Amino acid sequence: MSTETIPALLKPPNAPKKDFQHTEHNVVRNDPYYWMRDRENPDLIAYLAEENKYTETITREQKSLRKTLFEEILSRIQEDDISVPIEHKGYWYYRKTVEGKAYGLYCRKKGSMKSTEEVLLDINDLAQNHDYFNLGAFSISHDQNKLAYSIDTSGREIYKLYVKDLTSKQLLHDQIDEIIGNVTWSKDDQFLFYIKMDETLRPHQLYRHKMDSNPKEDQLVYEESDPKFRVDFGESRSEDFLFLYSESSLTTEIRFLSSSTPLASFQIFSPRHTGHEYRVEHQGSRWLILTNDSNNMDGSHNHDAQNFKLMEAPLDHFQSQYWKELIPHRKSVELSSVEGFEKHFIIFEREEGLEHIRVFDLENSLDYRIPMPEPVFSVWNLSNPNNASRKFIFGYMSLISPTSYYEWDLESKTLNLLKEVEIIGYNKEQYHSERIWAPAKDGTQIPLSIVYKKDLTRSQTHPLFLYGYGAYGINLDPYFSSARISLMDRGVIYVISHVRGGGEMGRHWYEDGKFLNKRNTFTDFIDSAEHLISEGYTSAEKLAISGGSAGGLLIGACINMRPDLFMSAIADVPFVDVVTTMMDESIPLTTNEWEEWGNPQDQTFFDYMLSYSPYDNVIAQNYPNLLVTSGLYDPRVQYWEPTKWVARLRDTKTDNNTLLLKTNMTAGHAGASGRYGRIEETAFSQAWLLSLWGLE
Incomplete structure (x- = not known):
């Protein structure tokens, strides 16, 4: 649907304004949509319903495409499926899905997988009504x-x-x-x-x-x-x-x-002192301790082991003066977690933007990394409940390889594929993934993970979907998505920008994108977009961006800073009213978040947060096409943040581009709960983007 025809079809909702002002640090902020915080207010519910109706009307011509996308995504899923069974105390435990059912079933078999199945919990029964x-x-x-x-x-x-x-x-x-x-x-x-x-x-x-x-x-x-x-x-x-x-x-x-x-x-185990982070695992007669503390001999503390080191201590002498170093701190390698077994322990460690699994075989005095089948990948820990086992099961995926479950045999040092999730009709040989580096303005190299169809000609620019997050030190590792295939098969390039604020490159990557360095997250994303354009992957007229929650803050900040750089944007449950939320201790999670964003009761943080808060920085300018999603019962990002933001954008922006707010009136932060509901949400967003690109 052409954006020029939208005003003729339907006038966008107009949210009522009510005078309200915040005054902090002698700064007055007008907030005419503050009234939207009352979930019980019938005017608020009516407004959300009006926005949902408007969204449905504007996207009405996309219904057929949505149906096609839904069927495509669903057709790739092996609906009758079973997880890798895990043996524990005489039972084999697993989860299975059944065609036509939205939720899984949790089951077990006694003795062997040939035994009679016992259904422990059928989520479909519990979810009824x-x-x-x-x-x-x-x-x-x-x-x-x-x-x-x-x-x-x-x-x-x-x-x-x-x-x-x-x-x-x-x-x-x-x-x-x-x-x-x-x-x-x-x-x-x-x-x-x-x-x-x-x-x-x-x-x-x-x-x-x-x-x-x-x-x-x-x-x-x-x-x-x-x-x-x-x-x-x-x-x-x-x-x-x-x-x-x-x-x-x-x-x-x-x-x-x-x-x-x-x-x-x-x-x-170790009394709290500000800045000391640690984790503890039990192994036999000792403790294994991941710590960022230098543990000085004079009893003082500093936390210069930013990427953590591994210590050990006897079970009955756990105090820090008894800790002994097993793995020293390294500037280039971050220790993520440790798992202790009878005769070995496993370390997950991160280097150059990738998580690796290191085995410490105590019986044979060896340590080594488990080799992976591809150069760029994601791995994660799974349940390994047998403490005496000499085998280790972990999850694996890449941009082109579906979720897989591998077993590493410590005796034979062989990697065995237990299961690869079947993606019906998918051939990974038809797709190409790569990692490139985008230069930020300060010289930092930002990793970009890229995937697209192999038959794509690089002699011309293409529609490109750029995704980012960049907060809490969370690692946005390269991941597989069967839904993404529908975009790639239509010529779309998919890119993840591993911006600062995440933890992909180690702890410093996180520290360089939080507190008074938060703007690095946004400029990294903008620099990533500009690099993709300069390298010929796409153009501003074909570039779509997306992020959710704290990643929605990323999207909101970037379209305020560089609205000319993007054709469209999707902000899912976006955290966009930063200052107001962080000033209000009654809102869920606010006090926990002060050590991520800063406490705006301190004017230094207040001024800095105010400089990027998307809601506070909406100005009269052209904005990209924008789809915003929200959940009425979201406890993490309150529904009123995206709602207020959309209302202010409608009242302020100078263009006729699409601006849509889609609120799930029965869900929270994660959106729809059943697998079919989640596919519907994905198909909706994809259809909206593809229509803007002129792709069917």
């Missing part, structure tokens, strides 16, 4: 006879806990409301540990529940009083220890307890 459904915890008791699971039916990420007797198939009376997703059993299966949230949805309390008792009598074990810290809980791989985590974005404090004595008091 719910517009939204998400499974949180799925935790089998140590004796394999009970299942603790939690569900969220609102999208607010507030879960209810249930316990199922796997012998009788009946639910027990142990039901607990309003917890976070995960739960942990004590070793004797007599107690469950779970976490409660405060009014801002900050996980802050650890409770202990005795099985077959009234949840109202559950014991509060720990409460975190510092609003910057959140609480988490889990157990060691060995199942011998329970860990209580108190964490902010910059600081860690871990308490531990023998899982065999769940009523005992927790011990602090």
Whole structure:
């Protein structure tokens, strides 16, 4: 649909303005859409409905293309499928999907995969009569006879806990409301540990529940009083220890307890001091500790081991003065995680933008990296519950290789493919992936991961989809998407820009894109786009950009800074009202986020955040075509942020390009919950982009 015809078809919604001003640090900010924060306001609901209707009307001519894309994406999926079975304590556990069903089934077989199947949980049954459904915890008791699971039916990420007797198939009376997703059993299966949230949805309390008792009598074990810290809980791989985590974005404090004595008091592994981050794993008679602390002999602390180092300590002498170095800090290699087994341990480490798996074989005094089948890839840890196993299972994918599950044999040093997810009709030999580097204005080289159809002629520019995130030190590694094939088969080039603020190049990459360096994230993305244009991949008239959540902030900032550089943009659940949100401690997650963005109560941070906050920097200029998505019950990015942003853009921008707001009225941050609903959302966005490119 031509953008010039839109005004003739339908007038865009016009959001009412109501006088409201913020005054901070002697700066007055007008916020005429502040009234939208009331989810119960019928005027707000009516406005969102009007925006949704407008979006549907504007995209009406794309319905046929949406249907085609939906069918294409669905046709590539092997709907009847099964995950790699994992053996644990006499059972083989797996998840399967069934044609026509939106959710998976969790199953097991006793003794071998030839035994009779036992369905532990059919999510399709649980999700009936719910517009939204998400499974949180799925935790089998140590004796394999009970299942603790939690569900969220609102999208607010507030879960209810249930316990199922796997012998009788009946639910027990142990039901607990309003917890976070995960739960942990004590070793004797007599107690469950779970976490409660405060009014801002900050996980802050650890409770202990005795099985077959009234949840109202559950014991509060720990409460975190510092609003910057959140609480988490889990157990060691060995199942011998329970860990209580108190964490902010910059600081860690871990308490531990023998899982065999769940009523005992927790011990602090290393007391919190600002800037010290660490992780602990149990292996036999020792602790393995990932730490960024230099652990000076005089008892002082600094955190110059930015990429972390690995230490060890005896089980009964865990204090930092007993820590001994196993792997030193390296400037070029970041240690991500450690997994301890009986006779070896596994390190995930990151170098030059790629995650690698290093094996430390204690029995044979060897250490080496597991070789991978491609030069650019993603790997991740999977469940390896057998502590004595000499085999290690991990996940693998690349831009052209579908999700695969490999097993590394420590004895034969061979890599065995257990399963590659079948993508029906897909031949990866028809596609090409590459990694290039884009120069940023300050000379930093930004990695770009690129994939496209091999028959693409590079003698001309092409439609290009550029994706980015760049926050929280999260690694946006090269990943496979079967939905992406529909774009590539129509001549679209797909690119991931690994901008600063993420963690792809090590901890410094994250530090260089947060706090008072946040603008590097945006300029890296802009420089990536300009490099792709200068290298002949695309042109500004054919360049689409996309990002979600903190990646939506990236999109909002970039189209304010360089609206001429992009043909279109998609911002999914975008964090765009940065200053207002970070000033409001009543909003979920705000206090946790101060160590990511800064606390605007400090004027230095206030001024800097105000310089890039997308909502505060909308001006009268032409903007690219823009599709914005939102979830009414999103606890991470409140629905009013994208809603206010779209309203201000409508009132201010000077062009006739498409501006659409699509709000899911029953979902949260992750959008639709069933697989068919997610495909519909993807098909909608793809159809919108392809129509703008003039592609069918």
